Amino acid sequence: MFFEMTIQIRVNDFQKGQEWYETLLQRKPDYIPHEGFIEWEVTPGCWLQVAEGTPTEGSGPIRFGVKNIEIERERLIKELQIESFEVYSKEGVPVKWGTFQDPWGNLLGNYEYLDKKLEEDRLTQLLGSKE
Template structure:
C-alpha cells in the first residue's frame, strides 16, 4: 500500500537554496532534521525535500498545482528573478502549465486547472479539513 511520497532536489548552497525554496513555497520548512536538509509537506503525504549536494541533471519537472498560474508566475519572476516562462495549454489537457528552473538547474513547474469546478473538487478531495476554498 502506498500512502506517502517524497521528492528531493539538491542545491550546491544549502542556505541560499533553503531561502529560495521558502520564497518559492511562500513558507518556512515543516521539518529540518539536520544541517543541509529541509522538508515541506506540500499537501498531506507529499513532501518536497531540499538537500545540500550535487543537483541531478535532466530530472523533473516537479509541478505544483496553483489556483492562479499567471499571478504565481508574476510573483516568482518578481521576487525570485526567474525568467518569465511560457504558459502552455492544449484543448485535450484539463490544465495550463509552465516549466522553469531553480538557480541549480532543478526543473520545476506550475499547473492550474482550467475548470474551476474540477479544481475545487480536487482541493476538497485532497484537503478536506484545511480547505480555504470551500
Template sequence: MIYEMTVQVRVTDFEEGKRWYETLLNRVPDFVPHEGFAEWELVPGCWLQLAEGEPSKGSGPIRLGVNYIEAEQERMMKELNVEAFEIRSRAEVPVRWASFQDPWGNQIGFFEYKDEEEKQGKIKEVLGKRD
C-alpha cells in the first residue's frame, strides 16, 4: 500500500533556491532537517523536497493544482521573473495546464480544473472532507 509520496528537485545554489521555492509556494518550508535540504507538505502526504545538488535533466514537470492558473502565471512572471508561458487546453482533458522552468532548469507547472464543481470535489477529497 502506498500512503505518501515525495518528489525532489535539486538546485545548485540552495539558499537562492529556497527563497525561489518559498515564493513559488507562498510559504516557508515545513521541515528543514539539515543544511542543503528543505521540505514542504503540499497536500496531506505529498512532499516537495528541495536539495542542494545538480538538477536532473529531462525530468518533470511537477505540476501543482491551482485555483486560477492565469493569476499564478502573472504572479510567477512578476515575482520570480519567469518568462511568459503558454496555458494549454484540450477538449477531452478536464484541466488546463502550463509548464515553465525554475532558474536551475527543473520543470514546474500548474493545472486548473475546467469544471468548478469537479475542482471543489477534488479539494474536499484531498483535505479529507466528505459531504
C-alpha cells in the first residue's frame, strides 16, 4: 500500500533554484533536511523535493492543479519570466493543461478542472476544504 509520494528534481544553481521554486509555490520550503536539499508538501502526502545536482534531461512534466490556469500562467510569466505557454484542451479530457520549463530544463505545468463541481469535490476530498 502506498500512502505518500515524493518527486525530486535537480537544479545546478541551488540558491537560484530555491528562490525560483519559492516563487512558483508562493512560500518557503516546508522542510530543509540538509544543505542542497529542500522539500514542499504540495498537497497532503505529496512532496516536491528540489536537490542540488545535474538536472535529468527529458523528465517530467510535473503538473500542479490550479483553479484558474490563465491567471496562474500570467503570474508565472510576470514573476518568473518564463516563456508564455500554450493551454490545451481535448474533447473527453476533464482538464485543460499547459507545460513550461524551469531555468534548468525541468518540465513543469499546470492543469485546471473544466468541471468546477468535480474540482470542488477533489479539493474537499484532499484538503477537507474548498481552498
